[in-house]
Amino acid sequence: MPCDAKSVAAAVLSAADTITAHRDELVRLDQAVGDGDHGENLNRGFGFVRAALEKSIPDTPGAVLKLVATTLIAKVGGAAGPLYGTAFLRAATALGDASELTADLLVAALRAALSGVVARGKAEPGDKTMVDALTPAADATGTTIADILTAAAAAAQAGADSTVPLVARKGRASYLGERSAGHLDPGARSTALLLNAFAKAANT
Amino acid sequence: MPCDAKSVAAAVLSAADTITAHRDELVRLDQAVGDGDHGENLNRGFGFVRAALEKSIPDTPGAVLKLVATTLIAKVGGAAGPLYGTAFLRAATALGDASELTADLLVAALRAALSGVVARGKAEPGDKTMVDALTPAADATGTTIADILTAAAAAAQAGADSTVPLVARKGRASYLGERSAGHLDPGARSTALLLNAFAKAANT
Amino acid sequence: MKKIINEPADVVVEALRGLGLAHADLLRVGFDPEVVVRVDAPRPGKVAVVSGGGSGHEPLHGGFVGRGMLDAACPGAVFTSPTPDQIQAAVSQVDGGAGVLLLVKNYTGDILNFETAAELLAAEGVDVRTVVIDDDVAVQDSLYTAGRRGVGGTVLVEKIVGAAAEEGAGLDVCERLARVVVANTRSMGMALTAPTVPHVGDPSFTLGADEMEVGIGIHGEPGRRREPLADATGIVAGLLDPILSDLPFTVEDRILLFTNSMGGTPLLELYLAHGIAEEALARKGIRVERKLVGPYVTSLEMQGMSLTLLRLDDELVRLWDAPVHTPALRWGA
Amino acid sequence: MKKIINEPADVVVEALRGLGLAHADLLRVGFDPEVVVRVDAPRPGKVAVVSGGGSGHEPLHGGFVGRGMLDAACPGAVFTSPTPDQIQAAVSQVDGGAGVLLLVKNYTGDILNFETAAELLAAEGVDVRTVVIDDDVAVQDSLYTAGRRGVGGTVLVEKIVGAAAEEGAGLDVCERLARVVVANTRSMGMALTAPTVPHVGDPSFTLGADEMEVGIGIHGEPGRRREPLADATGIVAGLLDPILSDLPFTVEDRILLFTNSMGGTPLLELYLAHGIAEEALARKGIRVERKLVGPYVTSLEMQGMSLTLLRLDDELVRLWDAPVHTPALRWGA
Ligand SMILES: Nc1ncnc2c1ncn2[C@@H]1O[C@H](COP(=O)(O)OP(=O)(O)O)[C@@H](O)[C@H]1O
Ligand SMILES: Nc1ncnc2c1ncn2[C@@H]1O[C@H](COP(=O)(O)OP(=O)(O)O)[C@@H](O)[C@H]1O
C-alpha cells in the first residue's frame, strides 16, 4: 500500500486521538514534575490539527507534516509546542515534496526530527526529556515503513521508561533537583505515544 | 460571711477562669451562627480583668464591677463588649458605694444589668440573645446571695437552652434567618456560665 | 491552620507594624490602642472621616487611610469591631476642628462601640456624626434582623465622602453625601470556601465540594443559603439580580460597578466575573460608567466575590474621580 | 474544583474580556491570537516594551500594560507560555519604529516561543532585543538545570524599563537597563497550599497540614524542598537569607523590598510578613528605600509569598518613582 498524503494525514489523526485518550495521563505526569499542562497543551494543539485536516488534506506527506508543525507552533505554547513544532517541521523538510513516504524518507525524517529538537532545546540523552525517547527512536531501521515505525515506537517507549530514575537537567522538572527522580518524563511519554499511534496506523 | 470587694473580686476571677475553660466552646457556638469570636473576645477581656484585679482590688463591690465594666468595654469589642460592659456598669451603679454586697443589692444589680443590656441592644426575650438568659436570671429571688445566684444561674442556663430552637432576630445570627434555628446562642451561654461561676463562688 | 503568622493573638498588631513600615509616607500606626492615622493629621479646618471595623478585611479600612479618603481607621481584632477607646484615640488624633464623620458598617458590635465612642466624644464637645453603611441585599432589612450588613459599598462611601472632605466640604455636606451614597449602593456576595480566623484555627464553616454559600457576609458567617455550585455566569446572575431589583436599578441608570474578591479568589476569575457582569448590565441598558475590580473588602483567604452597584450622578462621578492617595486606592495623586 | 469560571477551556479568553472592559481607558484586548495592548499604541518613536507568559499570574502581565510600563502583554493558556504568533501580533500592534524589547521570564517554554517570535520579527526587519529575567535563587543556575526562573523580580524589571522607555530612552539603553535590573534582583518564594489549574481540576501538589513548600515557583511546580510549617518569622528568614547571601546584598546597600502574595495569602498576613522582613533588613543595616506589598506575581489561588530584593541606585530609584498608570500599578499619573 503506498503511503501518500492521505495515509499520513490518517496517521496524524489517529495520533491526535491517542493524545486525547491520554490527555489526563500526560497531565498527571506533568503535575508530578512540572506544571500539569502537557496533556492539555498537546490535546489543544492536536485538536486544531484535527480540525485543519478534517477541512482539507494538503497534497504531499511533507505538506501534511508542515501543517502539523505550524499548527502546533501556533497553538500549543509551552516547551512542547516549539519542540514538537520543530520536530514536525524538520521532518517535513526531510520529506521535501515527495508524493509518497518511503522507508528511506521515514528514517531521514525521524533523524531530522531528533536533530531539530536537540537544536532547539539543547538537551542531551539522560537529561530526562523527550530527547530520551526520540534518540533511540531515530536509530530504528527496517525495510518497510511499518517495520521502522514499530521499532521506533518500541524504542521510544523503552527510552521513555528509562527516564524514570533520572534527575532532570532540562525543562521545568530540573527545578525539582533530586526530587525529579522516580517520575516518568511527560514529554518522553508523549513522544512514545505519538510514534506508537503512527506505527499502529502503518500496520493497518 | 460578708461579701466585700475582695469576695466580689474573687468571684470575678473565678468567672474569668470559667471563661478561659469554656473559650473554645463559645468559639464553636459562635462559629455556628456568627463569626466565631465570642469565646476569644470574652477570654481576652476577662484576661485584662484578671490582670487588673491581680494588681489591685478596688475598695467596694461596686468599684470592682465598674472596673470589670470599663475593662470589658475597652478590650472586648464586638457586640458582647459593650453589652456586658453596660451590664456590669449598671450593676455597679446599682451597688453604689456600699462596702458590702447584700441580697437586696444583688437583686437590684441583676435587674439593672438586664435593663442595661436591653437599653443598649434593644433585644426582647425570644430574639435569641443573652437577653434570653439574663431575663429569667433577673427574676431570681432568695434570702441569701448564694441562693439568689444559684437560682439565677439555673434560670440563665434554662433560658440559654431555650434559645436553641429560636430563629435569631438580633445580632449576627439574625443574618442566617431560619438557618439560625437549632443552635444555642453563644451570648446566652456565656451569661449562664458567668452566673454559674458567681454562684459557685458564693457557695464556697 | 496554615497561615503566615506568629502567635494568633499578635496577628493584628504585627500586621499593623508592617502596614506602618510599608506606608510610612502616608500613615502612621499607633498601638495601645491600635489606630491608623494619616501622616499629616490633624488637618485644621478639614472634616475628619473616620472608619473602622474588625481586622481581616484588608485593605479595608487601614489601606484607605490617606489623602482623599480616610483620616483614620480603627482596626479591631480579627472580625471583631474596635473598642470605643480606639475610636476616641483615632478621632482625637485627626480632629481638625471641623467635625468628625464616623462611617460605620451595620453590625451590632460596630454600632454599639461606635455609639459609645460618639457619646463620649460628644460629651467632650466634638461635633461628631455617624452614618451607618448597610448595602447588603442578602439580609432582609426588617424589625426581625439586625438590619442589612455593611459590605463592599463601604469602599465607595469612604472614597466619595473622603474626596468631599478633602475638598473642604463641611460636616453637614459630608454627612448628607454619605447618606446619599449609602442610599444608592447595593451589594451581594458569595463564597466558595470559608476563611480561617487565626484565633479559631479552623474554617468558619464547611462547604461540600459542589456547594457554595450565597448571600455571605465578610466575617465567615454562613450565608443566607447554601446552593449547588454554579458556573460563573450563574454566580454573577445570582448576585446581580437581587441587587438590581432591590433599589431598583433601572434602564438608563448610570452606575459604578465594583467587582470585589473576597480575598482568595484570583484576579483571573475576578476579571472573568466582572466581564460577565458588565455584559449583563449592558444588555439591560444600564450604563456602567465607572468600574472597580479587585480585592478591596475581603474576608481573609475566603474564596468568593461580591458585586456592588452604585447609582451615579455627576457629583458622585466627580468625587469618585477626585485624587486619592492611599495604600490600596490611588489615582490623580 | 471550586472556581468562578464557565468552561475551563474558556477561562483565559473570558478573563481577558473582563480585563478589557474594566480598563478600556488603558488597554485594548485582542483575540485570536490573544494580546493586551496599550490603548494609545503604537507610539511613534518610543521603544515598545513587550512581555508575556502563561496566564494565572495576574496582574502579571496584562495588568501592567499602560503608561510607563508595558506596551503589550501576551497571555498564554494557564501556566503555559504564549505562542510565537501572539508575540508577533503584539509586537506588530505596538512597534513604534524605535525597536522592541522583549522581557522574558526564564522558562524553557517562554524562551523557545519568544525566540521563535524574535527570529520571525527580525526577519521582518524589526529591531528586537530580548532580556531574560531569572531572579529565583531557589534554583541553582548551572549547566544542569534550565537555569533560574523568572518570578517576582519581573514586576520590577517591567516597571523600571517601562519608565525609561516612556521617557524616550532608546533601545540600547532600555536593554542595558533591563540587564542591570535583572543582575541586581533576587527572589525566593514559598507556598502553604497548591493552586488548582482549571483544565486540570485538582491541586497541583498535595501538602500535609504541617508542611510547606520552600523554593516554589509560580506554576504549581513543587518547590525545591518540603519543610515543616514554620511561623512567619521563620518563613521570612528562610526566604531572606538565601536572597541576601546570593547577590550578595551587603550593609549599606539601598534596596527595594517587594513582599509578594502568591494570590491566596491575605493582605493581613502579607503586611505582617513585610514588617518582619523590613525589620530584619534594618537590623542588618540594609536600607529599605522603596517598598511594594501586594499580590503582583501570583499563582492562581496559591497561598504563599515571595520576597524580592532589588539593589537600587539613584537612576533606578528615579525610574521606579516615575509615573505609571496601569490597572495594577499606578502612581504619579
Ligand atoms: N530543553 C528541552 N529539550 C527537550 N525537551 C524538553 C526540554 N525542556 C522540556 N522538554 C520536554 O517538554 C516536556 C514538558 O512540556 P510541557 O509541559 O508542554 O511544557 P512546559 O514545561 O512549558 O509546561 C518535558 O516533559 C520534556 O520532555
Ligand atoms: N442586640 C443584642 N442584644 C443583646 N444581645 C445581643 C445583641 N446582639 C448580639 N447579642 C449577643 O451577643 C452575642 C455575640 O457576641 P460576640 O460574638 O462577642 O459579638 P459579635 O456578634 O460582634 O461577633 C450573641 O450570641 C448574642 O447573645
Ligand SMILES: [Mg+2]
Ligand atoms: Mg508543563
Ligand SMILES: [Mg+2]
Ligand atoms: Mg461573634
Ligand SMILES: [Mg+2]
Ligand atoms: Mg465579632
Ligand SMILES: [Mg+2]
Ligand atoms: Mg507549562
